[in-house]
Each structure stands twice: as structure tokens, then as C-alpha cells.
Amino acid sequence: MPIKRERTAAELEFRLGQSDQPAAVIGAAGDWLAARLAEDGFRWIMSRQTLERRIGTRKEQIHLQSAKGNLTGHSVRFSAQLTVRDTALKAWRQANPGLTLHRDVDQDLLCRHPLGNLVGSVEEGSVEKGTVEEGTVDLTDHRHRSARLAAFLAQIRQTALPWFASTARVQVADLPDLTIGLHAVELAELLVSRGDQDQAQPAAPSEVARQTAAQGSATTAAPGSLGDGLPDGGVAGQAAGDGRVEPSARRVRR
Numbered sequence: 001m002p003i004k005r006e007r008t009a010a011e012l013e014f015r016l017g018q019s020d021q022p023a024a025v026i027g028a029a030g031d032w033l034a035a036r037l038a039e040d041g042f043r044w045i046m047s048r049q050t051l052e053r054r055i056g057t058r059k060e061q062i063h064l065q066s067a068k069g070n071l072t073g074h075s076v077r078f079s080a081q082l083t084v085r086d087t088a089l090k091a092w093r094q095a096n097p098g099l100t101l102h103r104d105v106d107q108d109l110l111c112r113h114p115l116g117n118l119v120g121s122v123e124e125g126s127v128e129k130g131t132v133e134e135g136t137v138d139l140t141d142h143r144h145r146s147a148r149l150a151a152f153l154a155q156i157r158q159t160a161l162p163w164f165a166s167t168a169r170v171q172v173a174d175l176p177d178l179t180i181g182l183h184a185v186e187l188a189e190l191l192v193s194r195g196d197q198d199q200a201q202p203a204a205p206s207e208v209a210r211q212t213a214a215q216g217s218a219t220t221a222a223p224g225s226l227g228d229g230l231p232d233g234g235v236a237g238q239a240a241g242d243g244r245v246e247p248s249a250r251r252v253r254r
Contacts, residue, residue: 008035016149017142022070025139026078030064032149033156040161057088059108060164062115062156067136076139080152082160083112084167089186092193100189110190111167111183118178119159170196 012035016028027046034044034051041053042062051062061084067077090108093100102109116135137152139145166174170191180187191197 013146016145020076020142021072022066022076025076025145026064026066029078029139029145029149033153036153037156055168057086058168059085061085062160074140077136078139079136080115081112082115082118082163084110084164086110086190089190089193093189099192101185102189110186111179113178113182115155115160118163118176119155
């Protein structure tokens with residue numbers, strides 16, 4: 001068995017250095033990463049250039065997004081986009097269209113943003129220091145591909161995997177400010193779908209949280225089957241008066 005693993009690793013290393021065509025290199029990088037993340041439940045979906053694992057109703061995804069300036073023989077770079085989807089949340093939204101802003105599009109979406117932004121938010125305590133560039137991997141030079149992927153793998157383990165775990169627990173105090181700022185609505189909807197209006201309050205604008213708590217108190221349905229009753233626009237809807245949601249009351253640390 002150890003011999004087989006060594007051969008697999010050798011084959012992956014060989015393939016990683018065989019091409020300068022961006023799609024082929026990124027595909028090989030995805031296979032290289034998937035082999036090392038297999039114990040964490042991830043697999044590589046080549047057609048979507050995505051590392052994905054499924055835990056219950058959740059999909060946790062790391063999309064390797066090819067850079068716009070990539071050119072065979074000149075540049076091979078990608079950035080990483082983290083996404084969490086939940087089919088149970090989708091079912092709740094479909095059953096409660098009056099409580100969600102996701103009536104037609106991305107009904108299973110919980111949250112997503114670039115890994116580079118999250119790195120800055122988590123490690124530096126400042127969104128401004130987290131840029132997409134920090135989440136970019138340059139594989140142009142085949143001599144450095146393995147080392148750069150190893151550094152990227154460490155970034156996934158240190159930042160992405162704990163972030164995925166925090167979005168599963170949805171303890172507002174444990175989530176990065178960036179995630180709450182971008183996805184207060186979705187987080188509030190997930191919490192309400194679980195019957196946890198108390199946790200939803202700090203995740204959503206104050207007036208919406210008051211309405212959410214009132215709705216939860218007046219509803220005896222089991223978690224995941226909360227009935228309609230909030231104003232049109234959803235659990236965290238219409239707080240800005242024009243269909244957009246005000247930013248979370250929780251602010252980014254400076």
C-alpha cells in the first residue's frame with residue numbers, strides 16, 4: 001500500500017510539470033491538492049475546477065479560478081474562491097418564499113468570498129490587508145509549482161478549513177467580520193431555518209432582528225419549516241428601504 005501511494009504522488013508530480021497550458025496546469029494542481037486533501041473529504045471536479053466535499057446537506061467548495069491574463073508559455077495563475085452551499089437551506093427557502101431574498105437564484109448559497117480576502121481578515125484582523133492577490137498562486141515556472149502548491153495547501157488547512165467549520169456552527173462571535181458583512185442575510189436565514197432566532201439577531205440589522213424574533217416567538221413550527229409572516233423582503237430584507245440590506249451591525253476590526 002505505501003508503494004502505491006508513492007507512485008501516485010510521483011505521477012502527480014510528473015503531471016504537474018508536463019504542461020505550460022493554463023487549463024492543464026490548473027487541472028493537475030487540482031489533482032495534486034485533492035490527493036492531499038482526500039483525508040479531509042475533498043475531491044477534485046475537473047469540469048468545474050473545484051475541490052469539493054459534502055457533509056450532510058452541505059457542500060464546501062474551493063474553486064480554482066484561472067486568472068484572466070493566463071497565456072500558454074507566459075503565465076499560469078489562479079485564485080481561490082470559497083463557497084458554502086446547503087440543500088436544507090434551499091428547501092427551507094423554497095418552502096418559505098416570504099422569508100428569503102433568495103427566491104429564484106442561488107437558493108442553496110450560504111456564503112462565498114475569495115480566500116485572499118479571508119486570509120487578511122483572519123490573520124491580520126483587517127479586511128484591507130486581505131486582497132485577492134494574497135490568495136493567488138503563480139504556477140508559471142514549473143520548477144516552483146510543487147513548493148507553491150504546498151504553501152497554498154497550508155493556507156487551506158490554516159484558514160479555509162477552520163472557516164468552513166465556523167460557517168457550519170454559525171456562532172456569530174466566531175465568524176470573521178468579512179463573512180458577516182457580506183452574508184448577514186444568508187446567515188440569518190440559515191439560523192431562522194434552524195429555529196434559532198436568538199442567534200439570528202446579532203447577524204442581521206437590528207430592526208430585522210426584532211421582526212425575526214417576533215416571528216419566531218409567534219411560530220410553533222419545527223426548525224426548517226418556519227411559516228411566512230415577515231414583511232416582503234425576507235428575514236433580513238428591505239432594511240435599507242430599496243430592497244438592499246444594510247451592512248451588519250458588527251463592524252470590521254481596524
